[in-house]
Amino acid sequence: MxxxxxxxxxxxxxxxxxxxxxxxxxxxxxxxxxxxxxxxxxxxxxxxxxxxxxxxxxxxxxxxxxxxxxxxxxxxxxxxxxxxxxxxxxxxxxxxxxxxxxxxxxxxxxxxxAGVLDDVEDELFRFARIISSSSELRAALTSRSAGTDAKVALLRRLLGGRAKAQTERLVVRLVTAPRGRSLEAGLESLSKLAAERRNRLVAVVTSAVPLSDTQKRRLGAVLAKVYGHQMHLNLDVDPEVVGGIRVQVGDEVINGSIADRLEDASRRLAS
CATH class of the missing domain: 1.10.520 (Peroxidase; domain 1)
Structure with missing residues (x-):
């Protein structure tokens, strides 16, 4: 707008x-x-x-x-x-x-x-990842020939009891009333709105192996310092990111090994 x-x-x-x-x-x-x-x-x-x-x-x-x-x-x-x-x-x-x-x-x-905003953020991100990895599921949820009731029933089976009520309502509304958006674009918009509730940016972090709690805390602190905002980390694992890490904040992408990025960040913090 x-x-x-x-x-x-x-x-x-x-x-x-x-x-x-x-x-x-x-x-x-x-x-x-x-x-x-x-x-x-x-x-x-x-x-x-x-x-x-x-x-x-x-x-x-x-x-x-x-x-x-x-x-x-x-x-x-x-x-x-x-x-x-x-x-x-x-x-x-x-x-x-x-x-x-x-x-x-x-x-x-x-x-x-209700104290579950972090859970909703994570669930929206996970659902987006599931959609991107399953063309069959995406087709079922976006097909114009599939009825609204069938789509809602499928979402209830996928999310019912596994996701927060707010997540389920947000996703159901997006799927049943996309209003010209792709499913991926709608989920990204919802994730950004969720981050804004805490005045935070979203960083999509892809690593070859799961990050430890210490690494997550350090990376979140470094990114918050660099960007001047609290940072919510959406974490994904991709074995093809061999020995390294990929961080995307908005349109900006940072590539490099964990050690190199943390070392560079430490220098920035010290300067």
Whole structure:
């Protein structure tokens, strides 16, 4: 998102944070309601055009949103969406994208409140790795000919009892409503949102053998120092990375042996 839409989304996320700070708000239920609003506006092109029309007054758009959603979703969800339609959006679709982001953030906030956000981050990463290694599973979850119920049933079998409830809801929504994204891109976006909950960056670390706890701690500390942010490590093992390690942070890739990278990092820390 650019310009006005980016500012509008930032303001909406602040309002969401204020709402979910209250223990009386069920973050998971709010996430489902926002996902339902996303689906509605995705279908109703004319409605989302009206709700983002800069020629319409902010009060009129908020009143329309409240009238349409009142009784269908909770008061907090109505308040969030009404506030969002008061804002200016660079493109009509940005409003729908933003509401979808809030749905995911609400679920991640619930995970953070429950103390399982780290688990959800790891589960999203592991699921992405499973998808990338199984073309058959990917095809089953992305096939246009496969029904939604069949996809949900497959995900329940894969994740039910093995993943946190928040992870399962996030993945089910992504698979059943991809909204033009690839499954891989959607999972990457969810991982980034999860990291943002703690103001952290994500480092994908691939090594020939599993790293020890000491190595993980040292690598996390070094990367945090280099990038100026807390770092969440998504760890993967690939025997083809012979005697070495590969670290990817965003678009930047660092290759080299563990010893060399730690030695270089030590010099940076000392300087």
């Amino acid at each position: 650019n310009g006005a839409s980016r500012e509008a989304l930032a303001a909406a996320r602040e309002r969401l944070d204020a709402l979910t700070d209250s223990t009386s708000v069920d973050a998971g239920a709010l996430a489902d309601e926002l996902a339902a609003v996303t689906a509605l506006l995705d279908r109703e092109v004319g409605l989302r055009r009206v709700l983002t029309d800069p020629a319409q007054s902010a009060d009129r758009k908020a009143e329309l949103a409240g009238r349409l959603l009142g009784g269908q979703v909770s008061g907090p969800a109505v308040d969030l969406v009404s506030g969002m339609v008061r804002s200016r959006w660079s493109q009509t679709r940005d409003l729908v994208d933003a509401i979808e982001v809030l749905a995911s953030v609400a679920d991640l906030t619930g995970a953070q409140r």
